[in-house]
Amino acid sequence: MHIESLSCHYRTRNLVTAIGLSVVLLLSPGSNTQAQDAPPIPDGGDTRPRDPTPEELERMQQAEEARWRHNAEFFRPWLLSELVYEGEPVTTLAEVDEVQRKRLMQIGEDNRLKQQTSQRAAEDWTTSEGNFRALDHAPGQPFKLVGFDEGRPRYHKYLGLHEATVTKATELWPGGSLGLTLSGAGTTVGIWDAGDVLATHAELSGRIVDKDGATVLDDHATSVAGTIGSAGANTAAKGVAFQTTIHSYDSDGDTGEMPAAVANDALRLSNHSYSEPAGWQGSGSGQNWIWYGDTSINFYEDYHFGFYGPEAHGIDGIVYNAPYYLPVWAAGNETGRQAPSGGTLGNEHIDAPPGQLFFDFHNQNGGTQGYDTILPHGVAKNVLTVGAVSLPPGGYSGPSSVTLWSSSSTGPADQRIKPDLVAPGVGVTSSSANGGYITGYTGTSQAAPVVTGLLNLWIQRHTQLHGSNRPLLNSAVKGLAIHTADECGAHAGPDYKHGWGLPNAERGVGLINANVTTGTSSSYVAKPHIKEVVLVNGSTISFTVRGTSTQMMKITAAWTDPTPYPLSPALNPTTPVLVNNLDLRVTGPGGTFHPWSLNPAPGNRGDAASRNGDNDVDNVEQVQIDNPSDATYTVWLTHKGALEGGLQRVSLILSGIVPQPKELRITHIAQTGANQMTLQFPSFVGQSYKIQYIEEVTASNWTDATPEVVAVAENTAVNVAYSQTNPHRFYRVITVD
Ligand SMILES: [Ca+2]
Ligand SMILES: [Ca+2]
Ligand SMILES: [Ca+2]
Ligand SMILES: [Ca+2]
Known part of the structure; x- marks a missing residue:
């Protein structure tokens, strides 16, 4: 199934007013099902129309650009990273x-x-x-x-x-x-x-x-x-x-x-x-x-x-x-x-x-x-x-x-x-x-x-x-x-x-059965148990999960790793063959929980697995919390060094968690460039979304404003094209199965 948000209205009267609206919108996020709207900035005392001077136009333009930058700054923590694979920009x-x-x-x-x-x-x-x-x-x-x-x-x-x-x-x-x-x-x-x-x-x-x-x-x-x-x-x-x-x-x-x-x-x-x-x-x-x-x-x-x-x-x-x-x-x-x-x-x-x-x-x-x-x-x-x-x-x-x-x-x-x-x-x-x-x-x-x-x-x-x-x-x-x-x-x-x-x-089939996106736009849960995400070089993925005292919490990260530089024949070399060293940790009541590691030294191969620190050799990491609390924990996925290829697809498997519903709607919208708007919505990590628009509220032919995007945070911001010649649009966010 897919779930749609209510549509979000964004309309410009003139450019300067629109920018003013966006700032108001950003600073006071609303509780309505529509993204915030606000009164226009007053026009000032002189009611006689006249054309602005070139200096005034220049100042207005600079003020506009400053607002775009301010808006972009607001969205930055949630903006999906540009994908670059092996040096080439990729859209999907x-x-x-x-x-x-x-x-x-x-x-x-x-x-x-x-x-x-x-x-x-x-x-x-x-x-x-x-x-x-x-x-x-x-x-x-x-x-x-x-x-x-x-x-x-x-x-x-x-x-x-x-x-x-x-x-x-x-x-x-x-x-x-x-x-x-x-x-x-x-x-x-x-x-x-x-x-x-x-x-x-x-x-x-x-x-x-x-x-x-x-x-x-x-x-x-x-x-x-x-x-x-x-x-x-x-x-x-x-x-x-x-x-x-x-x-x-x-x-x-x-x-x-x-x-x-x-x-x-x-x-x-x-x-x-x-x-x-x-x-x-x-x-x-x-x-x-x-x-x-x-x-x-x-x-x-x-x-x-x-x-x-x-x-x-x-x-x-x-x-x-x-x-x-x-x-x-x-x-x-x-x-x-x-x-x-x-x-x-x-x-x-x-x-x-x-x-x-x-x-x-x-x-x-x-x-x-x-x-x-x-x-x-x-x-x-x-x-x-x-x-x-x-x-x-x-x-x-x-x-x-x-x-x-x-x-x-x-x-x-x-x-x-x-x-x-x-x-x-x-x-x-x-x-x-x-x-x-x-x-x-x-x-x-x-x-x-x-x-x-x-x-x-x-x-x-x-x-x-x-x-x-x-x-x-x-x-x-x-x-x-x-x-x-x-x-x-x-x-x-x-x-x-x-x-x-x-x-x-x-x-295994139980987790597949439970890993579905269900609910309505006002309360939905997306793919709680199997999350496929992309870790972009230099980024961190983190999100919260709710533990339960009735069940062990387990989180596994697995990734298909690039090939290393070939090793010369040697007995048990210690050069790691792991290329992209991702690190999984969970924080919450009880502190920081690390993944399992084994000691490969010949005298220690039969030792119990430890959970004392990072695992720097395996491309599967698993954090197990034996006795979790009924409380919120945060899952962290980071990496050491530079990611080969520029990005790494990662699969996260979670169990022993209680899914917490979210509302699907666009919460913030503002212009962030001459030809760019940015939209933000609450999201589930690993779920795919799309932003779509219609030109008139009565229309039903929704057009994709973005390709499918996979959320890597609990809020997601995406850029969409903005055109002054077409300043009146209705947006919505949908989940894509
Ligand atoms: Ca053959
Ligand atoms: Ca050997
Ligand atoms: Ca690691
Ligand atoms: Ca065992």
Whole structure:
């Protein structure tokens, strides 16, 4: 719905009088539903008409301009900042989208050419060196040679499967307790995986679109597709989004294909249950173990784990330029993996000549503490990285009901919190490439598609409420999943093993349902729980919220961050990869509340998260007030340094707040330049508004005086064009859904 204000009348009799009116208006804001009007300034004693002298005209002009400046000063705190993106002025965010769309297409084309070259180099390498590396890997561990760069082969490792079930997703389905009808119908999810999904599988038939012509049928890909979207002919195999359409790709050429899928198919979500191998990889039987580290960087530990390398950088560049697209990535199954010791085993290094055996020994993946085993893609800042857990048949009933799967990859990634979430893992059967079913695999490969399917249901619900022209930002989808997750681990807040916890489908869809604009112009509430705003370089966003003593208050800020300058290979470098360092704080009874932070130092990785100060490494920040008062709090969003790009889109998720209605009307109006008027109205942060006008009060053909603007404060002032030849207009402000 949209809500309109009553119209606001602004009319000039002559210019000087109009300016006088504006000043009166500004200094005594009215309580009428119309903006203030006031008596004209008296004309003075001499009633005989005469033309002003040139000196008088000059003085009048100067006085006018002084009043415009005075008026502009009044509006300044509330005036929406001019948007500048990468040095260019922009009128609307749609223009930013367009710049990013073009860049995304260019990235896709560049990546496609780069990957072709890399694949050709890989073919030459296998021909010259023998192809045993590409083929003779550990049994049961699917690896595929996908390229050859900088003297090293590059593989994709498909991450194995784990039985999975979804906490509370069934409540979103038709017949569920929420009264919704979510099934993924009408939506599309992308899968990049080991090969072709069996499109004729009874569980998937009619909903698989082969997008890249991959021809090799694959169990792993078919099973991932099944976990997302199996119809449920076998009820044990039913997918989370059981009526979604799946665009199927093999992972070869992924970074060229993903941008095209976003640009051409408006893809919103994709699942990636693979990455490049790192550390120890091999079979339990002991003959094919390979260590993927680089001994010139560190002998004991593979620097690739948690390192922000070319894979993370490449994916983040894509996602930054695709603001409505979120890839979900499996964290990896790496913790604790190590070749059996004892000195009789032939251990090979990935960069060793064929057949040459080494007898050195490297740390088990994750060392003795089991931290820092996120594979290269999952390190990316802008994806949602998923680890694997198991749950009892009854589902979540507190942190102790969640058991981390022992090999699930863990953070930190650089110094950041990863994985982002963990997803469950017990009791699901999925589709296989022979038309039957698979049971009993183990790995984060199955946890990721559980989350992908669940997010798909949320996107479907959001589209039901707001239409497809109003997509949630990728950072809002990710932020919502993090915000509404169930608490896991030994301490409150995030940790490096479970991330922010276990997604809760019901709680997430609850915030989507409650995040609507309702009421009338005299009392309305706008989008109280999910706010998408733009932080302009040098600015601060602040607004008040009402707490309640009956519920914990939680506020999450999530943003899709630009890519940093590429890092040189190093073990656990401390150069931050965060580019735009936004800071979220809340002030109110009890003082200042800071976001969660973890300590990435090797000896402190298991410590409880702290809330003592700013978080300078993560692009998700969350303030949690455990015992709020029935009182007003202020949310502050600031930034350090200069914002790359000149602006940063941010998603704010809020819960445990009591929405306070406002009146929608224009409260102030005045001339602020020779050809400019400024209007002001009370606003909700994150809500979109438009100013419109008509020439005659009886007219009904409202014309836009402004493009859509998103409020970033509790009052918003906007400039509109003023013309002396058309000095008589009626204005209104409306909300835009
Ligand atoms: Ca492909
Ligand atoms: Ca590391
Ligand atoms: Ca926790
Ligand atoms: Ca920060």
